[in-house]
Amino acid sequence: MPKDPVRAHVIGMGEVGRRLAEALERAGVDVVPVTRHDGWDGARTDPSSIRILCMREQDLPAALEMLDGVPPQRVVAVQNGWIRPLLESWPGCGRGLIWFMSKGGFFNELRPSIVTGPSGAWLAGALTRGGLHVTFAEDPAQFAKLEADKMGFNCVVGLPLAIHGLTLGRYLDERPDEARAVFTEAIEICSRALGVDPEPDAWTRFVRTIEPIRWVATSKAKALDYRNGAVVRLARSLGLAAPANESLLIAAGWSGRS
Numbered sequence: 001m002p003k004d005p006v007r008a009h010v011i012g013m014g015e016v017g018r019r020l021a022e023a024l025e026r027a028g029v030d031v032v033p034v035t036r037h038d039g040w041d042g043a044r045t046d047p048s049s050i051r052i053l054c055m056r057e058q059d060l061p062a063a064l065e066m067l068d069g070v071p072p073q074r075v076v077a078v079q080n081g082w083i084r085p086l087l088e089s090w091p092g093c094g095r096g097l098i099w100f101m102s103k104g105g106f107f108n109e110l111r112p113s114i115v116t117g118p119s120g121a122w123l124a125g126a127l128t129r130g131g132l133h134v135t136f137a138e139d140p141a142q143f144a145k146l147e148a149d150k151m152g153f154n155c156v157v158g159l160p161l162a163i164h165g166l167t168l169g170r171y172l173d174e175r176p177d178e179a180r181a182v183f184t185e186a187i188e189i190c191s192r193a194l195g196v197d198p199e200p201d202a203w204t205r206f207v208r209t210i211e212p213i214r215w216v217a218t219s220k221a222k223a224l225d226y227r228n229g230a231v232v233r234l235a236r237s238l239g240l241a242a243p244a245n246e247s248l249l250i251a252a253g254w255s256g257r258s
Contacts (some may be wrong), residue, residue, distance in 0.1 A: 017054035023130030081226030169214025181244035
């Protein structure tokens, strides 16, 4: 990146956007919040800013359309799901994987979050100065391995809890075989699609990671096209199967669009 950003437009002020904006402000960065209806003119035209996309996966296409013409090197997308197809026309766009849980007053960093891309080193440094644990992945293969790992997390912490009406802790205790199958399918299939090898201890690390959030529950599965649904589609494209994820999707009434 030629010059460090002067400002950060944080687009999407939900839990993730709010936490990132607060950390950047603590680091002395000029932060401009962008919501559904406010702040887009500056986000589109400011030549000196970085744009950090913090909305849900399903809202990312509309946000990218709004930013048409912005240099991809000035954009970082921090959605955790399978968003690579959405970024194919944005070569050089940065990525982030968020590894903290934020719900109202609750906040827990499960692992260091990861950023990559032309703005990644600057962003990791600023967020770290602001009190978050964030690392920079310079090697695309390194980021790909971490991305597959996070997809395993996403596919367990969501859809299965909604289907079975269980907290995360009870799900792992009562349905350990299904949980591990969902996780393993996701990480192995995404790794295959990305051309990397999954970490051999990924499941053990996952179980250790979720210990502080065993209480998490959800009544509605979200972003299925970018999480469990994406795993099933990738499996089909590779001539593989993902029966554990597919069974849960069928139970959710997923028809290919969420």
